[in-house]
Amino acid sequence: MKARLRQGAGDVMTLGAFMYNFTQNLLPSSISRPSLARWSSRPVLSSWLLLLSNTSRTTVSVASFDPPCPSRFRKKTPSIVMASSHSTTNNEQRLPQEFSDIFHRVDNSFSSDQARSLFPQLTSAAHKGSHGRIAIFGGSEKYTGAPYYAASAALNCGVDLVTVFCAKEASIPIKCYSPELMVQSVYSVEELDDLVREDAVLKARMETERDGEQMNMIDEERRLLRDRQHHILQKTILTITATFPSLHTLCVGPGLGRHGLLFPAVAAVLEKAMESNLALVLDADALYMLSLEEYRDTLKQLISYENVVMTPNLMESKRLKQSLRNFRNYEDFKGDDPWSNAGIVVQKGSTDVVSQKSITLRCKEKGGLKRSGGIGDVLAGTISAFVAWNTLLQNGGGGNDDVTRQLENRIFAVWMACCAVKKATRNAFDRKRRAMSAQHVLEEIGEVIREIEHNLEV
Numbered sequence: 001m002k003a004r005l006r007q008g009a010g011d012v013m014t015l016g017a018f019m020y021n022f023t024q025n026l027l028p029s030s031i032s033r034p035s036l037a038r039w040s041s042r043p044v045l046s047s048w049l050l051l052l053s054n055t056s057r058t059t060v061s062v063a064s065f066d067p068p069c070p071s072r073f074r075k076k077t078p079s080i081v082m083a084s085s086h087s088t089t090n091n092e093q094r095l096p097q098e099f100s101d102i103f104h105r106v107d108n109s110f111s112s113d114q115a116r117s118l119f120p121q122l123t124s125a126a127h128k129g130s131h132g133r134i135a136i137f138g139g140s141e142k143y144t145g146a147p148y149y150a151a152s153a154a155l156n157c158g159v160d161l162v163t164v165f166c167a168k169e170a171s172i173p174i175k176c177y178s179p180e181l182m183v184q185s186v187y188s189v190e191e192l193d194d195l196v197r198e199d200a201v202l203k204a205r206m207e208t209e210r211d212g213e214q215m216n217m218i219d220e221e222r223r224l225l226r227d228r229q230h231h232i233l234q235k236t237i238l239t240i241t242a243t244f245p246s247l248h249t250l251c252v253g254p255g256l257g258r259h260g261l262l263f264p265a266v267a268a269v270l271e272k273a274m275e276s277n278l279a280l281v282l283d284a285d286a287l288y289m290l291s292l293e294e295y296r297d298t299l300k301q302l303i304s305y306e307n308v309v310m311t312p313n314l315m316e317s318k319r320l321k322q323s324l325r326n327f328r329n330y331e332d333f334k335g336d337d338p339w340s341n342a343g344i345v346v347q348k349g350s351t352d353v354v355s356q357k358s359i360t361l362r363c364k365e366k367g368g369l370k371r372s373g374g375i376g377d378v379l380a381g382t383i384s385a386f387v388a389w390n391t392l393l394q395n396g397g398g399g400n401d402d403v404t405r406q407l408e409n410r411i412f413a414v415w416m417a418c419c420a421v422k423k424a425t426r427n428a429f430d431r432k433r434r435a436m437s438a439q440h441v442l443e444e445i446g447e448v449i450r451e452i453e454h455n456l457e458v
């Protein structure tokens, strides 16, 4: 697939087909009937990917069909040729307007086999951990819900084991939310606050002190304080990095908070993760941290790291873009788009835009009309699950072919996670309307994943 993408040969090239019955009632019946196409195979797909490619940029969009997938899809995605024609079925009338005038071709580049390979197989040979071990580094005094949502979303998707690394102050509440989560306190906000307070006192004394001997003593006290700080943060870093060999994904950020003393430890954890080639999902306060001038070097490293997914909301996206533009050596990141990096970026919005280098996939799945806090955390956890499975595929021992396929599939895995959360949000909204919260989205995500897999198997 990668080779095809790089070729950029066709003005319009359709990459592949998914059979995922996501978007029932995708369009209101009032939408004007598009000039539709006739499919060489009847519209058997519940969804398909349109890859519009030109030499500089590639865009994949998603549309959907309603009908259940027939058995022939079991084997392989049928080759579909779209010709300019008119609609003959209700299903075709449901095509989104935006695709009506696109003359395109769908081929077998992304087959249902590949879509299936986004999920690890459920077999009796599986053991605890075969379907993914992930960790969430987040959760602070103020935010205990965010890491819980992210971790539970991953569990509800089907990951086996999830550990939450958080502040001591957050660990008991998170444990009480769910017995399934392994929760480990890796630092204490109180302890960090004490360090800040003691340093402020010493600094103030230093400013007023005139006696040389006293000043030396204060200097020494500050040095000891720095040692204590170093020791505390090293413990945080070592506790987390010690788990790296057993992890398939590390998600950093949900509810992390913005404690200035913790950030150096977060940056060190990210750097160690890159050294270990561990898959990273970065959200919320991890993205805030990366937009700060002190952490530009870390951001710079992440920009050229292949194994990262960043999931900024509107604000986080603005901050990071601004930070990238402010790079003194911005020439390192030539190109109009500061996002054109090695890893994957998901810009969340009414349409989630998933991009990697010159490839862009758009998740057109409709969400709900309620935007409660925490749905971004559910998304971070869901993406972490799909990325963990993608890592498992890489570790599957299939040799270089598997590695190549893993890289090709990862962006589709992330896109699929975005669509799943949108669909779960819509189901939750349909059920709860204004009372909908992230907890209700969590309750839906497992069923949505089941539906996706069912549609791939039936």
Ligand SMILES: NC(=O)C1=CN([C@@H]2O[C@H](COP(=O)(O)OP(=O)(O)OC[C@H]3O[C@@H](n4cnc5c(N)ncnc54)[C@H](OP(=O)(O)O)[C@@H]3O)[C@@H](O)[C@H]2O)[C@@H](O)CC1
Pocket (backbone or CB within 6 Å): 142, 143, 144, 145, 146, 147, 253, 254, 255, 256, 257, 284, 285, 288, 313, 314, 315, 316, 373, 374, 376, 377
């Ligand atoms: N239950 C919990 O524990 C939860 C904990 N959470 C945790 O909170 C932490 C901070 O995360 P964050 O999202 O509040 O911080 P940040 O991105 O700086 O936004 C700050 C301000 O930016 C704005 N704004 C944001 N998006 C916008 C948009 N699309 N369109 C327009 N404006 C937008 C908006 O400003 P306002 O509209 O209020 O002016 C917003 O208040 C982080 O750790 C996260 O994980 C949450 O996950 C929720 C559940």
Ligand SMILES: Nc1ncnc2c1ncn2[C@@H]1O[C@H](COP(=O)(O)OP(=O)(O)OP(=O)(O)O)[C@@H](O)[C@H]1O
Pocket (backbone or CB within 6 Å): 284, 312, 313, 314, 348, 349, 350, 351, 352, 367, 371, 372, 373, 374, 375, 376, 377, 378, 379, 421, 422
């Ligand atoms: N304008 C929008 N219309 C519809 N859905 C949206 C819109 N903006 C974001 N979403 C969806 O809401 C979910 C969370 O995105 P959001 O931008 O709120 O993230 P966030 O601020 O990080 O969330 P959180 O509250 O967990 O911190 C995603 O699934 C995204 O697709």
